[in-house]
Amino acid sequence: MKRKWIRLLIILILAVALLIIVSCKPEKRRSADAKPTDAPTTAPAGPHTPAPEPTTTPEVTRAPEGPTPEPVDYSVVQPNEIGEIPIVMFHNFIENLDETTDDEFTTSFQEFEELLETLYNQGFRLISMRDFIEHNITVPAGKIPMVFTFDDGSSGQFNLIEENGKLVANPRSAVGIMIRFHQKHPDFGLKGIFYLNMDKELKTFEGAGTLDERLSFLLSHGFEIGNHTWGHFNLETAKDTLQIQETLGKNEKRLREIMPGVRFYSLALPFGGKAPQELADAVNKGDYDGVAYENETIMAVGYLPSVPSIHIDYDPTYVRRIRSKGKIDVKFDLAYWLPLMTRDRMYISDGNPGTVVVPTGMEKSVAPDKLNGKSLVTY
Numbered sequence: 001m002k003r004k005w006i007r008l009l010i011i012l013i014l015a016v017a018l019l020i021i022v023s024c025k026p027e028k029r030r031s032a033d034a035k036p037t038d039a040p041t042t043a044p045a046g047p048h049t050p051a052p053e054p055t056t057t058p059e060v061t062r063a064p065e066g067p068t069p070e071p072v073d074y075s076v077v078q079p080n081e082i083g084e085i086p087i088v089m090f091h092n093f094i095e096n097l098d099e100t101t102d103d104e105f106t107t108s109f110q111e112f113e114e115l116l117e118t119l120y121n122q123g124f125r126l127i128s129m130r131d132f133i134e135h136n137i138t139v140p141a142g143k144i145p146m147v148f149t150f151d152d153g154s155s156g157q158f159n160l161i162e163e164n165g166k167l168v169a170n171p172r173s174a175v176g177i178m179i180r181f182h183q184k185h186p187d188f189g190l191k192g193i194f195y196l197n198m199d200k201e202l203k204t205f206e207g208a209g210t211l212d213e214r215l216s217f218l219l220s221h222g223f224e225i226g227n228h229t230w231g232h233f234n235l236e237t238a239k240d241t242l243q244i245q246e247t248l249g250k251n252e253k254r255l256r257e258i259m260p261g262v263r264f265y266s267l268a269l270p271f272g273g274k275a276p277q278e279l280a281d282a283v284n285k286g287d288y289d290g291v292a293y294e295n296e297t298i299m300a301v302g303y304l305p306s307v308p309s310i311h312i313d314y315d316p317t318y319v320r321r322i323r324s325k326g327k328i329d330v331k332f333d334l335a336y337w338l339p340l341m342t343r344d345r346m347y348i349s350d351g352n353p354g355t356v357v358v359p360t361g362m363e364k365s366v367a368p369d370k371l372n373g374k375s376l377v378t379y
């Protein structure tokens, strides 16, 4: 008699358990699908699993379906997501270099085309400044992220021409060349940030169209714009805070007049000039004439690849750049660096922006407070 009761009780427990399992399933699926994969999250989620909801059954271990990248074989790809990221600095572009061309800051269109091919073949892939700042590295597994920066808004970098009543990028400009290269190699990326002096008005990207049309064209193609001061001011010579606020804020103010809602978030230092230490705070952020500005990265005229923004040595107020090759060879320019940017020192992606994968021992270079919800993985 007693045994019969026990048997009944077991059946009842099993039935209840089954009910719980069945009623939990759709709930789990919904949460897995609804979770945005690229948004920063504070949930203590694992590298590939969604944040679990409270549940009585500890059975789900499979990775969710959707855009989470396939796991890669680390021993093959050898990711190093604390390695260096080259940030290249370009200035002028022209058809042909001749005796009147300056020695260090001008690239011919043909050289630029060849450079893109070389960079692509060597495994470099472009990322935006925004993604560099946020360490949102989306390049495929095994590839090396790279940032392109352009100073001074010259027409060789970009200008519009009219074609059949439409404004298009001049094919004989760096942007025109990049757009064509991107059509051939979409996985190279179409990115770059243009540092502007708004006092130059229509001299910026001189050509067809208004300034608004020129900047809108760039932004709509995924490019970015940055602050290069009003008047190309050498911050090293700044006398007081007000002078810094004026040169940065005036540039910001003019941008907002032309393009309401758009703002600069990165600054390239004219001449690489760093403000005196006691005035440095005003370069990072400030106010001018009711307009606030803030620089999340401040770019130097450097000579080294940069550490990524999650590195313990990363200093957003002085980010290194490598200058592109000019007419003459200059030590530490891009041509100098290309053979030295070997896979053992560079950033090698694991293909998953949600994880930071580093060889064992390198994790001590990762700043935990900069991970921003990403999981740190060693192998």
Ligand SMILES: [Zn+2]
Residues within 6 Å of the ligand: 151, 152, 228, 232, 270, 271
């Ligand atoms: Zn400049």
